[in-house]
Amino acid sequence: MQETPFCLRVGHLPSYSMSDSNTTDFTNPSTFILLGIPGLEGAHVWISIPFCAMYAIAVLGNSTILFIVKRETSLHVPMYYFLCMLSVTDLVLSTSTLPKMLSIFWFHSREIDFSACLTQMYFIHCFSVMESGIFVAMALDRYVAICHPLRHSTILTNPVVAKISLAVVLRSGMLTLPFPFLARRWPYCTTNIIPQSYCEHIAVVKLACADIHISSYYGLFVVFSVIGLDVSFIAVSYTQILWAIFHLPTKEARLKTFGTCGSHLCVILAFYIPALFSFLTHRFGHNVPLHFHVLIANMYILVPPMLNPIIYGVRTKRIRGRLLQLFTHKGT
Template sequence: MSDSNSTDFSNPSTFILLGIPGLEATHLWISIPFCAIYALSVLGNFTILFIVKREPSLHGPIFYFLCMLAVTDLVMSTSTMPKMLSIFWLNSREISFSACLTQMYFIHCFSEMESGILVAMAFDRYMAICNPLRYSMTLTNSVVAKIGLAMVLRNGILALPYPFLARQWPYNIELSLPHSYCVHIAVVKLACGDIRISSYYGLFDLFSVIGMDVFFIAVSYTLILRAIFRLPTKNARLKTFGTCISHLCAISALYIPDFFSSFTQRFGQNVPLHLCVLIATVYLLVPPVLHPIIYGLRTKQIRGRLLQLFTHKET
């Protein structure tokens, strides 16, 4: 019997995505803010890329990292939102097993890539504040490109076990996934085997990648704050710290929902399922739309260029 199950269901053809279980009647209404957020995310991140490309004065390390963040946000949100909206609007719930695994890979790869880019931005802020004389010599275009390549390789490799682990398990006949996209832990929970290795790898990845990134960011800001408090005047301290506000907001927008979503998925047995799914969905939607807003409003050069675009003034 078990052999038969293993043979029949080890490679299911499709999963059924349920959207947000318990809130099916409100899917259409939920889709309206989700669609608006996605549209703003695409518009905002393409605007950032356009402005940085067009404005030579923005061709520097922090803006190159911001472009990397924009591309990452676009890929991550686009890998989930079109299918999510088709569930809400057209009740198109089927997703092939291969497409599900591909989506899973992109979600884990690019969400962790965002984390890595925020570490690079923290290093940029550290060099600009603590070692300004060495800033241009250290963060050359070549170094920035190597940092970007390192982020791609690190996260591309570390995300590979997720689809491979999910593919190896035999699955039950009930393949309804209580989610609006293919998240790793929700997929492997449908397996009829011992999935502890998948759960352990997820926790290992969370703490080794996100945990280490948070550690490096914390170290950077400890050194930054120490340098700021040594400045002679209050105005100088506030002005210098103000250059870090955008980055700190971006960190909060990514890590707070990420940790909350990860732990509710694994340990939130008493949390309502629809709330867990909403938290996981918001985690994917919020950072891509907040990052261009944060940097657009807080970065003087980008804000000025935006005003010029809308008022048709020449620089």
């Protein structure tokens, strides 16, 4: 493989052959090269500092939630089951990208094996779809808890929660399974340079020297079916929730419930807006600077795993109380 120069200008990525022959098709190239954040190579070390801090907060926060919920049997209820699923999803999503990203920033370790790239691609998209499904499940739980509080325990029983969780996992696994298989079938014969910090589906298949309309259309189908259906369901749920909040008897109860739902909505928006922006920019945002697009794509991977344990965990009274008890007990 040729030695690849990395002082590349944004939007001017030259073609590098993966062998001495430019005419040979490679169904499975040996490696890809991840550029990190093109155009900001000189600032990679500085960019890595907030990225590393966000990853550390995500790992610590989500691990703490899992530990507390497992330890406290009083938290073994639907809301906290879904919260644990969200924590596991965030841990997998961030861990599948951040270690490699930091190795690019710190050690210039830009090469990634073809199979490892496809594996990373699957994990990123699978757990992104899973996170969207968990937000829907949590919106359902909040709807039942606020709009039908007396029936909450009879509607969301443990078997029902298990079925919802299984449906979320199966949907994400099956919808995203074609991504790596489609990417593997294309020939790659012009360049192996991915102008990204991780192996995103459309960024990889764009390197193929073949008609990739199947991959592109399937990606559109997954995004608009998942985001369209999930956001619609969440919007309907929170519309009903807000209607119920405005009919609560006291102002204090309204403000308390609205504050909790407002925090949840902020987390949901922090997940969907960067994800949709990154997806649409890949296809239609030709005038968006590449470094800005890559930064937004990284925020979509980093920010929700960091925010979720803070919003859903620290601001949840029962988890906050158990956490304070844990530290108080250790202090004494």
